[in-house]
Amino acid sequence: MDIKDIIKPENLVYKRTPLLTSNTLSYCPGCGHGTTHRVIMEVIEEMGIQADTIGIAPVGCSVLAYDFMDIDMVQAAHGRAPAVATGIKRTWPEKFVFSYQGDGDLAAIGTSETIHCCNRGESIVIIFINNGIYGMTGGQMAPTTLVGMKSSTSPYGRDVAFMGNPLKITELVAQLPGTCFVTRQAVHTPAAVRKTKKAVRMAFENQKANKGLSFIEVVSNCNSGWKMTPVAANKWMEENMFPFYPLGDMKVDGRIVSKELLSLAGVKTE
Amino acid sequence: MGELQLMKGNEAIAEAAIRAGCDAYFGYPITPQSEVLEYLMSEKAYERTGMVVLQAESELAAINMVYGAASTGKRVMTSSSSPGISLKQEGISYMAGAELPCLIVNVVRGGPGLGTIQPSQADYFQSTKGGGHGDYRLLVLAPASVQEMSDFVKLAFDLAFKYRNPALILSDGVIGQMMEKVELFEQQPRATTFDQSWVTTGKTPNRERNIITSLNLDPVLQEQHNHHLQEKYERMKAEVRFERYHCDDAEYLMVAYGSSARICQKAVLLAREKGIRVGLLRPITLYPFPSEPLLELSKQVKGILSVEMSAGQMIEDVRLAVHDTVKVEHYGRYGGVIHSPEEVLDAFMKKIVGG
Amino acid sequence: MAKMKGAIVVDMERCKGCELCVGSCPTDVIRMAGEVNGKGYHFAYMEYPDNCTGCTNCAVVCPDGVITVYRVKED
Numbered sequence: 001m002d003i004k005d006i007i008k009p010e011n012l013v014y015k016r017t018p019l020l021t022s023n024t025l026s027y028c029p030g031c032g033h034g035t036t037h038r039v040i041m042e043v044i045e046e047m048g049i050q051a052d053t054i055g056i057a058p059v060g061c062s063v064l065a066y067d068f069m070d071i072d073m074v075q076a077a078h079g080r081a082p083a084v085a086t087g088i089k090r091t092w093p094e095k096f097v098f099s100y101q102g103d104g105d106l107a108a109i110g111t112s113e114t115i116h117c118c119n120r121g122e123s124i125v126i127i128f129i130n131n132g133i134y135g136m137t138g139g140q141m142a143p144t145t146l147v148g149m150k151s152s153t154s155p156y157g158r159d160v161a162f163m164g165n166p167l168k169i170t171e172l173v174a175q176l177p178g179t180c181f182v183t184r185q186a187v188h189t190p191a192a193v194r195k196t197k198k199a200v201r202m203a204f205e206n207q208k209a210n211k212g213l214s215f216i217e218v219v220s221n222c223n224s225g226w227k228m229t230p231v232a233a234n235k236w237m238e239e240n241m242f243p244f245y246p247l248g249d250m251k252v253d254g255r256i257v258s259k260e261l262l263s264l265a266g267v268k269t270e
Numbered sequence: 271m272g273e274l275q276l277m278k279g280n281e282a283i284a285e286a287a288i289r290a291g292c293d294a295y296f297g298y299p300i301t302p303q304s305e306v307l308e309y310l311m312s313e314k315a316y317e318r319t320g321m322v323v324l325q326a327e328s329e330l331a332a333i334n335m336v337y338g339a340a341s342t343g344k345r346v347m348t349s350s351s352s353p354g355i356s357l358k359q360e361g362i363s364y365m366a367g368a369e370l371p372c373l374i375v376n377v378v379r380g381g382p383g384l385g386t387i388q389p390s391q392a393d394y395f396q397s398t399k400g401g402g403h404g405d406y407r408l409l410v411l412a413p414a415s416v417q418e419m420s421d422f423v424k425l426a427f428d429l430a431f432k433y434r435n436p437a438l439i440l441s442d443g444v445i446g447q448m449m450e451k452v453e454l455f456e457q458q459p460r461a462t463t464f465d466q467s468w469v470t471t472g473k474t475p476n477r478e479r480n481i482i483t484s485l486n487l488d489p490v491l492q493e494q495h496n497h498h499l500q501e502k503y504e505r506m507k508a509e510v511r512f513e514r515y516h517c518d519d520a521e522y523l524m525v526a527y528g529s530s531a532r533i534c535q536k537a538v539l540l541a542r543e544k545g546i547r548v549g550l551l552r553p554i555t556l557y558p559f560p561s562e563p564l565l566e567l568s569k570q571v572k573g574i575l576s577v578e579m580s581a582g583q584m585i586e587d588v589r590l591a592v593h594d595t596v597k598v599e600h601y602g603r604y605g606g607v608i609h610s611p612e613e614v615l616d617a618f619m620k621k622i623v624g625g
Numbered sequence: 626m627a628k629m630k631g632a633i634v635v636d637m638e639r640c641k642g643c644e645l646c647v648g649s650c651p652t653d654v655i656r657m658a659g660e661v662n663g664k665g666y667h668f669a670y671m672e673y674p675d676n677c678t679g680c681t682n683c684a685v686v687c688p689d690g691v692i693t694v695y696r697v698k699e700d
Contacts (some may be wrong), residue, residue: 003674006632006695013631014681016690025689029666030643034688052472054342057483066481072470074341075483077364080334083326087338087346088470090322091294093473113334116327190649190682230643 019045023067030230032220033062035187036129039197040098040148041069043204048244054088056081058110060102061135079110082117085124096207097123104134107143107169114169121178121212125203128170128215131222132241139225143167146244151225166244172216174250176263180212186219186242188234199249212254219245272453277443279306279419282452283349283375288315289459292373292526293344294322296335298354301387302443303377319460328355333361333374340370341482342471343464345427349375352393353384355401363402366499367484371430373423374408375439377446380606388606389443391528394583397440398557405496407503409437410556411511413430413526416450418554424455430468433506434468439487440556442579444529444608474479511554512563516542520549522622523567524614526577526589527553530602534577536611537618546623556584568592573622577614578602597622630699631679635669636691642666646683646692652676655683 019041027033050071057065059078066073076084081099089097106114106128114126133151134140141151141158144166148157155207158166174182179202185196196218203214219241223233250258256265277285278623284306287295295315297307307325315321324341326332332348339346350358355376365372376397380390397410409429411422419441426437466477473479486492513531516538517523526534541548551567555561568574574596576585582600589598601617603609633654640662646669647655656672660665668693679696 001630001697001699003632003671005698006679008632008636008695011695011697012693013679013696014684014692014694016693020690024639027688029641029688030645031688034690035686038688050472051474054470054472056338063485066479066483070473070479072473072480073482074338074470075368075481075485076337077334077360079359080330080337083331083334084338084341084684085298086324086331087294087335087340088342090324090335091344092341092342092471093348112327113331116331187688188645188686190685193685230645231648234645 017041017045018148019050019070021068021070026064027061027066028224030221030223030233032187032218033130035193036127036196036218036220037065037068039187039193039200040100040127042197044071045198046201047204049096049204052094053098056085056097056099058099058101058105060105062100062102062129063136065100078220079105079108080113080124081105081115082110082126083177085122086117086122089122089124093123096204100127101129102135103128103130103132103142103144107167111169115173115176118173118213118215119176119178123207123210124213125207126213127200128217129220129222130217130245132227133225135222135225143169146240161248165249168245170215170250173215174256174258178213179215179251180206180254181214183249184217184219184245184247186247187238188221188237217245219247272455274371275452275454276449277416277452278305278447279416279441280377280447282416282419283423283439284309284313285454286420287347288313288318288321289455289457290424290468291319291345291425291460292321292347292427293460294339294346294497296324296326296332296348298326298329298332298350300351300354302379302389302446303349303351303375310415318327321460329357330361332359336372337361337365337370338411341469343461343469345461346485347373347375349377349462351377351379352390355393355396359402361403362408364484365436366406366408367404368482369434370436370482371434372436373430373439374425374436375441378440378442380604383603386606387443389529389579390604390606391442391530391579392581392583392604393440394556394578394580397438398587401558406499407506407557409433409435409506409509409537410440411437412440412554412556413445414528414531416445416452416550418450420452420454429509433502435502435506440484440523440528442529466532472569507558509555510558510560512560513552513554515550515552517549517551517567520546520567520570521572522546522548522618523571523574524548524550524577524618525553525564525574525584526550527556527584529608530577530579533609533611534614537614539609540615541618548618559586559591564588564591565593568596572598573597575622576600577609579608580604627698627700629678629696631677631694631696632674633671633677633683634693637668638662638664639689639691640666640668641689642668643688645686645688649682649686651680651682652678
């Protein structure tokens with residue numbers, strides 16, 4: 001069969017969602033931000049909620065998320081996206097509100113807003129991109145930078161005695177009564193992307209059902225910051241990030257399902 | 271005549287917010303303004319009008335909740351006192367940059383730092399010159415009575431929406447805490463329609479997406495935006511408001527706002543008992559500052575005393591207004607201490623009449 | 626048995642040459658072009674089009690959403 005006979009409108013099985021604008025993404029080649037943007041927009045398109053969705057962009061690489069998502073968006077000050085989302089959701093409870101934040105934004109400067117928003121159980125979705133580094137400002141150490149990991153402000157590797165420990169904020173918010181759904185996903189393989197999309201769909205469905213806050217961490221690469229090719233960065237992520245930030249659901253429908261968290265709480269799972 | 275009540279200034283702010291059809295209040299406790307949030311909660315504002323009232327985890331969170339709700343066109347406010355207002359400056363700068371209407375109330379206490387919980391007027395620079403980073407101005411209203419605490423809530427919301435700009439009520443611990451008779455205005459309905467040309471309430475098929483941001487990476491475009499803001503701040507000068515007290519025959523002048531203006535009224539009468547014809551110009555808007563009426567008055571007087579519970583902040587605007595054509599001096603107790611009319615008169619006699 | 630026959634269209638000018646699609650293809654269809662696009666990136670293309678089943682893996686993993694996928698059932 002000739003390619004020309006395959007490439008016909010009636011044979012189309014996948015195309016870029018129209019909810020992504022025609023602007024070229026400002027992200028580096030291979031960056032997980034673009035994939036995550038697309039997944040969120042696909043879910044909003046499939047649920048038919050574009051007219052009722054407001055997104056909050058953070059400070060960081062995704063500060064310009066509003067250039068790429070064809071929805072109403074508000075750009076928040078560094079770390080304050082959960083508070084901005086709260087202001088919108090409280091005054092428009094029937095709308096869908098989500099924040100999109102990086103690790104520095106959500107887990108360093110915005111820790112207070114993150115924890116209190118989760119603890120109040122605001123009925124919103126938080127998408128948290130964790131690449132263990134400050135990408136936008138040139139690769140400085142993040143709250144999630146791994147022990148021993150090099151960055152421009154930990155050039156000899158993160159030394160715990162000197163620089164403190166990496167923060168597993170997702171495990172932390174999973175333990176708060178206000179969160180309904182807490183999960184950690186990735187977007188580096190087709191299977192991982194499909195799982196992330198399912199999680200995003202569940203998060204927005206939770207919001208529709210007013211079940212509480214849904215929190216999705218996406219462990220992602222920063223090949224520029226890590227100084228690797230995109231393919232090598234994803235391999236490094238699998239070998240180094242995933243053991244410390246294991247993928248999977250931590251809390252579903254308000255019940256903790258992570259064995260690690262249950263054992264911390266003294267619950268026997270075996 | 272409207273409903274009369276004996277109220278604290280802070281309570282009047284809260285009651286007026288409910289009656290002005292305010293959609294949401296986000297705040298954090300701090301003395302001497304905590305009664306605003308307490309009153310909204312005890313009055314069950316959320317039942318009376320459906321207004322959202324939320325105690326945030328910090329002033330930072332509160333102002334950013336205001337930013338979020340204001341992005342959607344809602345009438346939204348916060349209140350705090352000096353150290354809390356300092357924390358809110360980041361959010362206020364973002365709102366000025368993104369041109370969002372909102373109401374901020376500062377019930378000023380003595381500083382710097384944690385300072386004291388007693389009244390002060392030392393946040394004048396912060397309020398009228400911007401406060402946070404960047405070139406911006408707030409609309410600043412300075413109430414001198416509990417009645418004005420109520421009236422200015424409605425006025426501030428109207429002006430904030432007229433100019434798409436944050437408005438600030440600059441009060442102080444005296445006005446916030448003292449009780450006076452207030453004539454309350456009628457309950458107004460909350461807004462049900464929103465200007466779809468800029469609000470972020472969800473992109474409908476009949477319009478382009480709306481974006482609320484203060485970011486523009488292109489310096490030329492950011493300069494254009496700044497030009498637009500400056501042009502707006504010029505237009506805002508049409509809103510100048512002031513009060514003249516015994517000015518017609520005045521040969522000397524006092525300039526004072528807020529609670530200092532109340533004290534100066536008494537000082538003016540004490541001076542007139544001595545046969546000295548003193549007037550008082552009370553700026554009601556601090557931005558825009560009533561420079562022109564002050565310049566006019568300066569032509570008939572021999573000296574001006576700027577009275578403020580600070581080390582001398584407003585005096586800079588007074589001097590700018592009168593172009594050094596007449597002697598201008600400052601007087602004020604500060605750091606939480608309130609000057610008496612006798613102290614003001616004494617300073618006036620020494621610095622202006624005798625000097 | 627019916628066999629799936631697929632084809633992809635890569636938006637050459639928007640491709641950033643990250644190569645994630647290459648490794649995600651189960652039938653080894655994609656390679657990076659020797660020449661570069663206007664931005665200076667080597668872009669993805671179908672080197673072995675006959676192998677494509679239209680599984681969409683490459684499009685799903687593409688961070689820039691530059692791949693469109695078509696598929697037909699071939700008897």
